[in-house]
Amino acid sequence: NAGVMQNPRHLVRRRGQEARLRCSPMKGHSHVYWYRQLPEEGLKFMVYLQKENIIDESGMPKERFSAEFPKEGPSILRIQQVVRGDSAAYFCASSPGASTVGETQYFGPGTRLLVL
Amino acid sequence: EDQVTQSPEALRLQEGESSSLNCSYTVSGLRGLFWYRQDPGKGPEFLFTLYSAGEEKEKERLKATLTKKESFLHITAPKPEDSATYLCAVLENTGTASKLTFGTGTRLQVTL
Numbered sequence: 001n002a003g004v005m006q007n008p009r010h011l012v013r014r015r016g017q018e019a020r021l022r023c024s025p026m027k028g029h030s031h032v033y034w035y036r037q038l039p040e041e042g043l044k045f046m047v048y049l050q051k052e053n054i055i056d057e058s059g060m061p062k063e064r065f066s067a068e069f070p071k072e073g074p075s076i077l078r079i080q081q082v083v084r085g086d087s088a089a090y091f092c093a094s095s096p097g098a099s100t101v102g103e104t105q106y107f108g109p110g111t112r113l114l115v116l
Numbered sequence: 117e118d119q120v121t122q123s124p125e126a127l128r129l130q131e132g133e134s135s136s137l138n139c140s141y142t143v144s145g146l147r148g149l150f151w152y153r154q155d156p157g158k159g160p161e162f163l164f165t166l167y168s169a170g171e172e173k174e175k176e177r178l179k180a181t182l183t184k185k186e187s188f189l190h191i192t193a194p195k196p197e198d199s200a201t202y203l204c205a206v207l208e209n210t211g212t213a214s215k216l217t218f219g220t221g222t223r224l225q226v227t228l
Contacts, residue, residue, distance in 0.1 A: 004159075033215070043160070043203070045215035056215060091159050095214070102148025102167065102207040105216060107159040 002027065004094050004108035005074075012114045019079040019086070021111045025094030032075045033105055034067060037089040049075060050097065082115045089113075119143075122204050122219035129226050132193045137222045139204030140186040147207040149187050150216065151180050154201045163189075163202075194226045 005024040013019050025032050034046040045059040049069040060067065064082075069075040079086055089112050093105035119142045129135055141149065148167050152160035164173040166182040173180045177198065179190040189202055201223045205216040 006159075031214070035216075035218075042220040043205075043216075043218040045217070048214055059215065102165070103214070104148075104150065104162055104165050105214075106162055107152070109159045112157075 004092055004106055006090075006092050006108040006111050008111060009109060010112050010114070012116065013082050014116050015083055016081050019082050019113055021077040021079075021090050021092075021113070022074040023077070023092030023094075023108060024074045025092075026106055029094035029096050029106075031095045031097040031103070032069050033093040033095075034075075034077050035091045035093065035107075037091060037110075039088070043091065046077075079113075082113075084115045087113055087115045120204060120206055120217050120219040122202075122222050124222060125220070126223040127225070129191075129194055129224070131195055131226055131228050134190070134192045134194070136191070137189040137202055137224070138186060139189070139219055141204075141206045142185075143206055143208045143217075145208060149182055150205045150207070151187070151189055152203040152205065154203055154221070160203055191224070194224075196226045196228060199224055199226045 004026055007022050032049045035043045036046055037043045047060045047067045048056040052071050064080045066078045089110045091107050091110045093107045095103040095105050121140050123138045148165050150165050151163040154160045164180040169184045171182050177192050181188045201221040203221045205218045
């Protein structure tokens with residue numbers, strides 16, 4: 001059973017370009033979460049999505065960042081007009097979405113974004 | 117706002133030297149407390165979920181316990197391969213919200 005998959009694993013962008021990060025959840029999982037880990041800082045929640053719905057985007061910066069989880073295909077985190085401060089590791093996690101009790105979130109290997 | 121504090125920030129043990137990592141938290145209602153292990157350059161790897169005070173979980177040399185204010189990760193007779201950053205996270209009981217709030221982790225190094 002494949003785990004959470006993320007690609008690319010490493011992404012280099014110049015300031016002002018767009019970054020698109022992809023996440024395929026574990027098989028059978030319908031909930032996806034995105035977290036950001038800045039150097040020397042802890043993981044910070046960004047957004048929580050179910051298929052075709054954004055449930056909680058309270059951790060997402062108001063500008064330049066967007067996320068989607070379409071009916072078909074992976075979840076996408078898009079960062080427009082990247083700046084050096086966007087350089088970080090971006091992790092995706094997934095959970096089954098079948099329980100009202102706190103579900104375990106399983107993490108992918110991350111995408112390391114470097115903005116030059 | 118949720119607060120999760122882990123201590124110590126870093127811990128160096130000799131192989132076989134048992135110790136405990138601490139995670140203290142303040143939330144209005146705990147839906148779950150999670151322990152993860154993270155190796156350099158990799159994503160967090162799930163270890164344990166604890167739901168209520170008094171609960172304990174074990175896996176090989178690791179044992180996690182939970183009280184109303186903190187959780188401990190006990191490491192018995194550690195080996196060098198246990199070297200990693202150990203992360204604690206809480207899930208607050210707030211309707212549909214399912215975001216994990218993480219501590220900054222304890223960096224564990226186990227030497228021969």
